Amino acid sequence: MKIGYACLTEGVPHVRYKSCLLKNATPDHLMNLIDHNLKTLAKVLDYNIENNIRLFRITSDLIPFGSHPINTLAWQQLFSDSLAMIGQKAKDHGMRLTMHPGQYTVLNSPNEEVVKRAMLDLNYHCAVLDGLGLSPQHKMILHIGGIYGNKEAAMNRFIANFDRLDETVKQRLIIENDDKSYTVEDVLAISKQINIPVVFDNLHHAILHGDHLDGEIDLINRVKQTWKPEDGTQKIHYSEQAWNKKIGSHSETVAIDQFMAFYQRLNRHDIDIMLEVKDKNLSALKCIQATTKDLPKQALEKEWHRYQALVLEHSPEIFQQIQACLQEKKADAALPFYRFIEIALQQEVQAQNALKAAQMIWSAFQKQVSEKEQLQFEKEILKIEKGLSTVSMKRFLFRLAQHYELSEWQNAYYFKDIL
DNA sequence: TGACGTCAAGATCCG
DNA sequence: CGGATCTTGACGTCA
Numbered sequence A: 001m002k003i004g005y006a007c008l009t010e011g012v013p014h015v016r017y018k019s020c021l022l023k024n025a026t027p028d029h030l031m032n033l034i035d036h037n038l039k040t041l042a043k044v045l046d047y048n049i050e051n052n053i054r055l056f057r058i059t060s061d062l063i064p065f066g067s068h069p070i071n072t073l074a075w076q077q078l079f080s081d082s083l084a085m086i087g088q089k090a091k092d093h094g095m096r097l098t099m100h101p102g103q104y105t106v107l108n109s110p111n112e113e114v115v116k117r118a119m120l121d122l123n124y125h126c127a128v129l130d131g132l133g134l135s136p137q138h139k140m141i142l143h144i145g146g147i148y149g150n151k152e153a154a155m156n157r158f159i160a161n162f163d164r165l166d167e168t169v170k171q172r173l174i175i176e177n178d179d180k181s182y183t184v185e186d187v188l189a190i191s192k193q194i195n196i197p198v199v200f201d202n203l204h205h206a207i208l209h210g211d212h213l214d215g216e217i218d219l220i221n222r223v224k225q226t227w228k229p230e231d232g233t234q235k236i237h238y239s240e241q242a243w244n245k246k247i248g249s250h251s252e253t254v255a256i257d258q259f260m261a262f263y264q265r266l267n268r269h270d271i272d273i274m275l276e277v278k279d280k281n282l283s284a285l286k287c288i289q290a291t292t293k294d295l296p297k298q299a300l301e302k303e304w305h306r307y308q309a310l311v312l313e314h315s316p317e318i319f320q321q322i323q324a325c326l327q328e329k330k331a332d333a334a335l336p337f338y339r340f341i342e343i344a345l346q347q348e349v350q351a352q353n354a355l356k357a358a359q360m361i362w363s364a365f366q367k368q369v370s371e372k373e374q375l376q377f378e379k380e381i382l383k384i385e386k387g388l389s390t391v392s393m394k395r396f397l398f399r400l401a402q403h404y405e406l407s408e409w410q411n412a413y414y415f416k417d418i419l
Numbered sequence B: 001t002g003a004c005g006t007c008a009a010g011a012t013c014c015g
Numbered sequence C: 001c002g003g004a005t006c007t008t009g010a011c012g013t014c015a
Helices: A028-052 A080-092 A112-131 A151-163 A165-171 A184-196 A200-207 A216-226 A254-266 A281-291 A298-316 A316-327 A334-346 A349-369 A369-387 A390-405
Strands: A001-008 A055-058 A098-101 A140-143 A175-176 A198-201 A236-238 A271-275
Touching: A028 A055, A028 A080, A028 A151, A028 A200, A055 A271, A080 A112, A080 A369, A098 A112, A098 A140, A112 A140, A112 A151, A112 A165, A151 A184, A165 A175, A175 A184, A184 A198, A184 A216, A184 A316, A198 A216, A200 A216, A200 A236, A216 A236, A216 A254, A236 A281, A254 A281, A271 A349, A281 A298, A281 A334, A298 A316, A298 A334, A298 A349, A349 A369, A369 A390
Parallel strands: A001 A055, A001 A271, A055 A098, A140 A175, A175 A198, A198 A236, A236 A271
Antiparallel strands: none
C-alpha cells in the first residue's frame, strides 16, 4: 500500500513552481520556467523519498502551456537528461507517479475543437510520464466530462473518442467518478467498453449518493476488477468534505480518526490511496505514520519537531500535552499525537502565543545573531504585540534559519505560509 | 454572462 | 522602495 498526495507541498523550502501569462510565453522565458520547474520537481521527489512517501501526483503546470500552441519548444528532447534523471529517482525508490488533467480537459465534448485540445492535453501529460521513462503503471486520471442533455450519447462519445487516442495514452489512462454527473456505475459501464481501470473517489461517491458508507467498500472491491496486472496496484482517491464550505470542497487536513475508520473498513493492503486535501504532504505523512505498524520513535519525534512552533502558536496548552504524550514513549503514540495536532491547529492564533512561537525559534540562534538582527527581532516583536500580521516575523526568522544554516528549523511547518 | 476551482503572476496599495 | 494584499488569467460547462 502506498499513500500519497497531489502536486504541491506545504512547508518544504525552495520548492515553488513558476508559470507565466500567455502574453509573456516566449520560447526563452518558457525554457527558463521549464528548467526551474524540473529542478523543483526533483527536489520534491527528494523530499518524498526522505519522508517515505511513495505515491505522488505531478502537477499539470510542470511544463507551462504544455499543450498550448504557444509552447513550440521540443521540451521533451531539450530536457531529456533532466527528465530521465527525475524518472530514475522515482524508479530507484519504488515511487508511483501519476498525473491528472483538470476539469477543463474534456474528451467527450460535442465540440470537436474541444476534443482536439483534450487529446493534445492528454498527449502532453503522457509525454511527461514517457519522458520520465516510467511504465504504464504510472497513470493519468481523467473525468468523463459533460452531459450535454443526453448522458448516454455523452458516454458513447467518450468511448468513441477514447478510441482515437494514441496507444501510449490509452495504456496510461484511467477514469474517475465525479461529484456532479458520472457515478461509479456510469464509469464502470464505460470501463467495460474500453477496458481501462476505474479510480474510485470516496467524496464524489458520497455526494452523488446520500449515505456514502453503505456499500462503499463493496464498490471499491468491485472496481478492483478493472485493474489488470499490467496496470499495477488499484488506486483510489480519498478526501473529506471541508466543514462550513460548499459541498465537494476538500478539507484542510485529513481527520485522522475518520481516515482510520475508512482504512479499517477497507481492510486491504493491495491498494494505493491518493489523498486530495489542502495540507497535501502533511496529511500524507500523517496517514502513513498512523498506519505504519511499529513506527520507529524517531519518526514521530522528527514530525513533532516540525510541528512544534506551529502548535505553540495556536495552543501552548496542547503543546504541553503533546510533550507529555511523547515522553511517555508508549507504542502507537501516532494516533493521539495527530489528534492533539488537529485540535491545536483549530485554535485561533492569539498575539501572545504568536510571540511564544517566535521566541522559541529565536532562542535557537539567539547566541549567534548580530546586534542588527537583535534590533530587527525587537521590531518584529512590537509588530505582533500591536496585533499586526506574523508574516514579516516569519520571513525574518526563516531568513535567519537559512543564514545560520539551521536546516532543522528551516523545515518547521511554522513557515509553511511564507514559503 | 458569470460561477465554478486552482494556482501563481501581475497590479496596486501602503507605510 | 519593499512588503502586504487584491485582482487577473487560463481552461469548458452549465444555469
